[in-house]
Amino acid sequence: MTIRAFNVFLSAIALIIFSIPFCIVWLLVRLTSPGPAIHWSKRIGKGNIIFLMPKFRTMRIDTPQMATHLLDGKNYLTPVGSFLRKSSLDELPQLWSVFIGDMNLVGPRPALFNQYDLKELRTKYDVHTIAPGVTGWAQVNGRDELAIPEKVKFDKYYLDHRSLAFDIKIIFLTAYKVIKRADVSH
Numbered sequence: 001m002t003i004r005a006f007n008v009f010l011s012a013i014a015l016i017i018f019s020i021p022f023c024i025v026w027l028l029v030r031l032t033s034p035g036p037a038i039h040w041s042k043r044i045g046k047g048n049i050i051f052l053m054p055k056f057r058t059m060r061i062d063t064p065q066m067a068t069h070l071l072d073g074k075n076y077l078t079p080v081g082s083f084l085r086k087s088s089l090d091e092l093p094q095l096w097s098v099f100i101g102d103m104n105l106v107g108p109r110p111a112l113f114n115q116y117d118l119k120e121l122r123t124k125y126d127v128h129t130i131a132p133g134v135t136g137w138a139q140v141n142g143r144d145e146l147a148i149p150e151k152v153k154f155d156k157y158y159l160d161h162r163s164l165a166f167d168i169k170i171i172f173l174t175a176y177k178v179i180k181r182a183d184v185s186h
Helices: 003-017 019-032 081-087 094-100 116-124 148-161 164-180
Strands: 038-044 050-056 104-106 133-135
Touching (some): 003 019, 003 164, 019 050, 050 094, 094 133, 148 164
Parallel strands (some): 104 133
Antiparallel strands (some): 038 050
């Protein structure tokens, strides 16, 4: 089975399995804060092409589009935002991006369109040649706690060792981290 076939197959099954939690989270977001339940974020995809990545909205609608750690300590989280981030439920809509081919289940996390330092470093190490992922090697080795150069080293390692078996290992490690709620800053 190819990595693309694996992505399509698993994302289709996950979209079906998570359809009820998806509806519940959608309702929670809509009931607890004004604005749409899903935020379409401009992200950097394969080949440094910008694409729109869906996530359940965890931030207020007046939040600037920038990396969370750059928000000057202001609390822009919605009432359910912290829970959604810690549980990674905010990531569920990305399964659609995997299904249509904008993302993979595993790969480097997609940078925001204005994270030029991350884009530049990933381009330098050819990490931009693969589609971003819902989870990745950097995610299971530090997630929000990693500095950009360290994150790119993990991304490069993934690029150099990419295989279906490695992807499966990362998916299982991700599930473990999500259950432990490890390495999440918000």
